[in-house]
Amino acid sequence: MIDKTIDRSLRWLDDRLGIAKGGRTFLDKIFPDHWSFMLGEIALYSFVVLLATGVFVSLYYIPSAHEIVYHGSYIPLRGQRVSEAYASSVGLSFDVKSGLLMRQAHHWAANIFLGSIAVHMARVFFTGAFRKPREFNWIVGVSMLILGIVNGFLGYSLPDDLVSGTGIRIAYSIIESIPLVGSYLGTFLFGGNYPGNGIIIPRFYILHVLIVPLLIIGLLAAHLGLLVKQKHTQFGGKGKTEHNVVGTPMFPTFIAKTTGFLFMTTAVLFLLGGLAQINPIWQFGQYQPYQISYAVQPDWYMGWLDGALRIMPSWEWVGWGHTIALEVFLPAVIFPGLIFNIFIVWPFIESRHTKDLAYHNLLDRPRDRPLRTAVGVAMLTLLFMVFFASSDDVLANFFQVPLVAVLWFFRIAVVIAPVIAAVVAYKICNEMRAAEGVGKRKRPQIVTRSSTGEYSTTDAEPRPGDGVEELDAIPVPTYIDLVPPELATGVGVRRVMR
Amino acid sequence: MSDDAPRLEGPLPPAALDDPHLQPYAKHPERAQAVAAVAMVVGFLGFIGFGVAYWVGDSAQWEAVTLGGGLLALGFGVTAWGKYLMPQGPFEEERHEFHSTEAEREAMTAAVTERGGMVLRRRKLLGGLFALGSTAMGIVLLFPLLRSLGPKPGNTLFETNWTKNSQLVTVDGRPIHVDDLAVGGVLTVFPRGYTGSSQDQVILIRLAQLGPLDPPLVINPPGRTDWGVQGYVAYSKMCTHLGCPVGLYQEQTQQLVCPCHQSIFNVLSGAIPEFGPAPRPLPQLPLTADSAGNLRSQSGFNQAVGPGFWERP
Numbered sequence A: 001m002i003d004k005t006i007d008r009s010l011r012w013l014d015d016r017l018g019i020a021k022g023g024r025t026f027l028d029k030i031f032p033d034h035w036s037f038m039l040g041e042i043a044l045y046s047f048v049v050l051l052a053t054g055v056f057v058s059l060y061y062i063p064s065a066h067e068i069v070y071h072g073s074y075i076p077l078r079g080q081r082v083s084e085a086y087a088s089s090v091g092l093s094f095d096v097k098s099g100l101l102m103r104q105a106h107h108w109a110a111n112i113f114l115g116s117i118a119v120h121m122a123r124v125f126f127t128g129a130f131r132k133p134r135e136f137n138w139i140v141g142v143s144m145l146i147l148g149i150v151n152g153f154l155g156y157s158l159p160d161d162l163v164s165g166t167g168i169r170i171a172y173s174i175i176e177s178i179p180l181v182g183s184y185l186g187t188f189l190f191g192g193n194y195p196g197n198g199i200i201i202p203r204f205y206i207l208h209v210l211i212v213p214l215l216i217i218g219l220l221a222a223h224l225g226l227l228v229k230q231k232h233t234q235f236g237g238k239g240k241t242e243h244n245v246v247g248t249p250m251f252p253t254f255i256a257k258t259t260g261f262l263f264m265t266t267a268v269l270f271l272l273g274g275l276a277q278i279n280p281i282w283q284f285g286q287y288q289p290y291q292i293s294y295a296v297q298p299d300w301y302m303g304w305l306d307g308a309l310r311i312m313p314s315w316e317w318v319g320w321g322h323t324i325a326l327e328v329f330l331p332a333v334i335f336p337g338l339i340f341n342i343f344i345v346w347p348f349i350e351s352r353h354t355k356d357l358a359y360h361n362l363l364d365r366p367r368d369r370p371l372r373t374a375v376g377v378a379m380l381t382l383l384f385m386v387f388f389a390s391s392d393d394v395l396a397n398f399f400q401v402p403l404v405a406v407l408w409f410f411r412i413a414v415v416i417a418p419v420i421a422a423v424v425a426y427k428i429c430n431e432m433r434a435a436e437g438v439g440k441r442k443r444p445q446i447v448t449r450s451s452t453g454e455y456s457t458t459d460a461e462p463r464p465g466d467g468v469e470e471l472d473a474i475p476v477p478t479y480i481d482l483v484p485p486e487l488a489t490g491v492g493v494r495r496v497m498r
Numbered sequence B: 001m002s003d004d005a006p007r008l009e010g011p012l013p014p015a016a017l018d019d020p021h022l023q024p025y026a027k028h029p030e031r032a033q034a035v036a037a038v039a040m041v042v043g044f045l046g047f048i049g050f051g052v053a054y055w056v057g058d059s060a061q062w063e064a065v066t067l068g069g070g071l072l073a074l075g076f077g078v079t080a081w082g083k084y085l086m087p088q089g090p091f092e093e094e095r096h097e098f099h100s101t102e103a104e105r106e107a108m109t110a111a112v113t114e115r116g117g118m119v120l121r122r123r124k125l126l127g128g129l130f131a132l133g134s135t136a137m138g139i140v141l142l143f144p145l146l147r148s149l150g151p152k153p154g155n156t157l158f159e160t161n162w163t164k165n166s167q168l169v170t171v172d173g174r175p176i177h178v179d180d181l182a183v184g185g186v187l188t189v190f191p192r193g194y195t196g197s198s199q200d201q202v203i204l205i206r207l208a209q210l211g212p213l214d215p216p217l218v219i220n221p222p223g224r225t226d227w228g229v230q231g232y233v234a235y236s237k238m239c240t241h242l243g244c245p246v247g248l249y250q251e252q253t254q255q256l257v258c259p260c261h262q263s264i265f266n267v268l269s270g271a272i273p274e275f276g277p278a279p280r281p282l283p284q285l286p287l288t289a290d291s292a293g294n295l296r297s298q299s300g301f302n303q304a305v306g307p308g309f310w311e312r313p
């Protein structure tokens, strides 16, 4: 009988690894239910898809700038001289079965990976989940965000098409703008003045497929390990305190739900990968340093840097025989550095300000912390403004206004809009706090009109979630008393061997 | 173990099968099961469909619909199973603060400061030498890590392959005759022998029909009045902002636009930047025509081309 075999194998393992106690605690680990806790899962599962599709595309992609004549099946390119990197990426799209699906799913997964990290991070911020004892996990998270952005940039530089080459060119010049060491770093990294000696593609490749993913995997392990050790935060509610976690157990409920969610996230990424074209490199053509394509935006997570570069005034500093390209160095090096550093130190800034040294396991509602919420809203507004500034040409065209006007709009907006947004957010928080019962789920009332025209109201049936019928939480039971099957009421209730 | 063996006391109390915490969330579990089952069957069919799509066709769309559809349906089925048919609790787990007892903390600090400190304070010399050695190792290891990567920049950021009398050629290596471009025409050119080079790319524009440039039309900076020939002017095509090719010429306004961050350069007055983040004019290449009527450079550039960098004076 299967239960016996399982029992025997678990005992065998426990004799050697001593897993019974820890293992069962792990299976009983409680996951609080809230939709916003799924944001991190989207990020995790997109990363899984990135690894899987990444392994697939790396079997066909050739990281080489070596020039060959294209002979593949995409007719407009036949006979042209292209790099092996470009030829293999186009080949992956047209000559490898399922190749296009995998390549595009990889690219979509990168975009959604970073998008879900950003939203997840906002959730953690606005609910105060980063407070003691979770400061480390906040920092680990920010580090993964940075590495994810870097790896995304490295990845879309690999196909060596016109758009990616332009990105690499810009990256070179940004490195060049660093005072004192910039020119050296640039030629070291590229093997010479731009475009270098062709070494940059293999270098980006090894960073992209090995080094950065390894770092991310290490951080991810730390992130999840800390999560298990420190346990989840939860929103307040019936029976929820600073000293417990209320929800559903890892096994079997959470495992089932999260496996389903893994499948569904993967599904969306593959549906996008096959149905929504992304990065059609065969249309852009092979990169040539003297060619440029118009109105292509970088992947969204680079947009804010591009926007910052666009709205920066042309403040080059020249003196004492030297030049500092402030018009590049400030927006492309200092600005992101500052933003990420603010992210990293925020938990400490806040706890210094609030003088709050307590453990926090219950989450804040954003309105209850108006100042933090205002700061977060200001930061988001700033990032959105620079992000939209990266489409200044598109916006100018669309609204038929001069580019100069759009540019000045954004130059002013990045300063003023965050302040306005912060004030408004602060006010809204306070108003919401003043209003009683806002945001609580109310029990509906049923209004009936009698035959004589009188109206009367009665409470509707209680629904799960409105707090009326909620049971008191109990610890996950060790085993379940067996009842003859004909008396069992529920479907799918797990029976545990005695 | 058999069913009638005595039950061991587990760490937590048992629950009866009819305990409300163990009941499924669904009001009608049979219906929920039917929905989940249908979804899983659809998922199964989706995967079979993917197999078929893979073997018979070569369509990313069909592959996505079958694989994605299969994953979506199967995932939906499993999620529904978990959400509606498995025990929903609520269950609770206690949290413990993770910090250790005060005694343990003190012991920890003592181990580091007293035991470790004793060793260090007694052997300051060794401690110092170890720090010195490992610092030296850290620094010298940076050499292969950084210095081996590539050459020093040397003069390469300042130099181009344009010299006195370089012949202008197109990317296919064809020389350019003064009659080749109509007014308003633009062409990307290179010095002969260096076609396609990033550093040497030059944009050649024909502004007027004949003769040396008309003073009222072109306000060349002082000293550059004879840098055009037969209505042609030539500028480095590398944007002074971040090095993108300044590829867009707007004939009506006589402006060169960089598509990367919308810097705009005025072609009529030495390509000074009129808008956008570019800090400097595009360096101008002085032109002349040889006896055969082909365009050549009078000399190389008088400054470094492209974006700014520290060593640039």
Ligand code: HEM
Pocket (backbone or CB within 6 Å): A050, A051, A053, A054, A055, A057, A058, A059, A061, A088, A089, A090, A092, A103, A104, A106, A107, A110, A113, A147, A148, A151, A152, A153, A154, A155, A156, A157, A158, A159, A208, A209, A210, A213, A216, A278, A279
């Ligand atoms: C954080 C994780 C990752 C991110 C954000 C990421 C992102 C990207 C992006 C945006 C591209 C451009 C795709 C395109 O051609 O349109 C790309 C290409 C590529 N990635 Fe990744 N990737 C990640 C992990 C990986 C891993 C783990 C591998 C390999 C094991 C991998 C292998 C590749 C290869 C070979 C290419 C070039 C494919 C081609 O375009 O021909 N990636 N990546």
Ligand code: FES
Pocket (backbone or CB within 6 Å): B239, B240, B241, B242, B243, B244, B258, B259, B260, B261, B262, B263, B276, B277, B278
């Ligand atoms: S590279 Fe030309 S404007 Fe930025």
